[in-house]
Amino acid sequence: MAFLEVSILPVGTGSSSISSYIKGAINEIEEEGLKYTITPTSIVIEGDIDTLLEISKKLHKKSLERTNRVVINIQIDDRTDKTVTIDRLVETARM
């Protein structure tokens, strides 16, 4: 199970707000039925690497339908020695 943390930054819009881009991304992720969580600075999605990069492509293309330029930051954390879930990761950090 891999985790993909994604933040989407439209460049060149006339607004300081990016929440509509975040909401658009959440709609796409929910349409795919993926497990995710929202953080103050990104969205973290759970899945295998193929699925995660596929949704990244979709979010990227959707953003470019609305702005001339977009910068997307992605962090992928993947391990083969243990199965971990989004909830489990946050719990472990709190123990």
Next chain:
Amino acid sequence: MAFLEVSILPVGTGSSSISSYIKGAINEIEEEGLKYTITPTSIVIEGDIDTLLEISKKLHKKSLERTNRVVINIQIDDRTDKTVTIDRLVETARM
């Protein structure tokens, strides 16, 4: 109010686990009395830029006390046109 998202990656330890580094960071952040939230891939801290970079330095130096090499990823999101809090950001994304 700025937000700093930080992930700490020790390089060269013999373990795939980094949770002890995350817990160490949380202790430091709590010692400073800062407001934070844990995500599956990072810690997000709220504060002014001086405070946020000061705690980043502390987390960095603490990590290097335990490993020969560390890679720290930081995203700072700061705006002057509106006051936002960690909780408010997550709420807005969910609306």
Next chain:
Amino acid sequence: MAFLEVSILPVGTGSSSISSYIKGAINEIEEEGLKYTITPTSIVIEGDIDTLLEISKKLHKKSLERTNRVVINIQIDDRTDKTVTIDRLVETARM
């Protein structure tokens, strides 16, 4: 034309060096005949988004053949209003 900046961090290898992972990535990128440049902290690859995410998947899977856990950081910068190249971007910043 999009740009993908990728850094590959194996976790738990017991060695502070990651250069063999970087060299492995460069071999993969060259096999695909993609235009790239090496920076002190990452590799920047030029291409369309489909190609860039495809090579990211390959680099990710190759890394996990050698270590139990890997964290990959990606920044994608893409714009539709102008065609830019790796060389042009660096030149513009220097003018």
Next chain:
Amino acid sequence: MAFLEVSILPVGTGSSSISSYIKGAINEIEEEGLKYTITPTSIVIEGDIDTLLEISKKLHKKSLERTNRVVINIQIDDRTDKTVTIDRLVETARM
């Protein structure tokens, strides 16, 4: 010796170009006499952690003088077992 990779993204400026922000950052870095290199997606600066976080603060504050919101991405790579320079890192990756 640590390396700090920084990318500066103004949000809501109405322009897809960020080169003036990159040039402004380069002027600040040169004023401090720091060694740096420009990549297609960021600036990489060499120095000790205190100096690197100090210049990050300066770049952050300078950016907010010109836009209501800025997102700054930073990757710090630091090791105590070996002294490495910007040039040496790129050379090693090419060998």
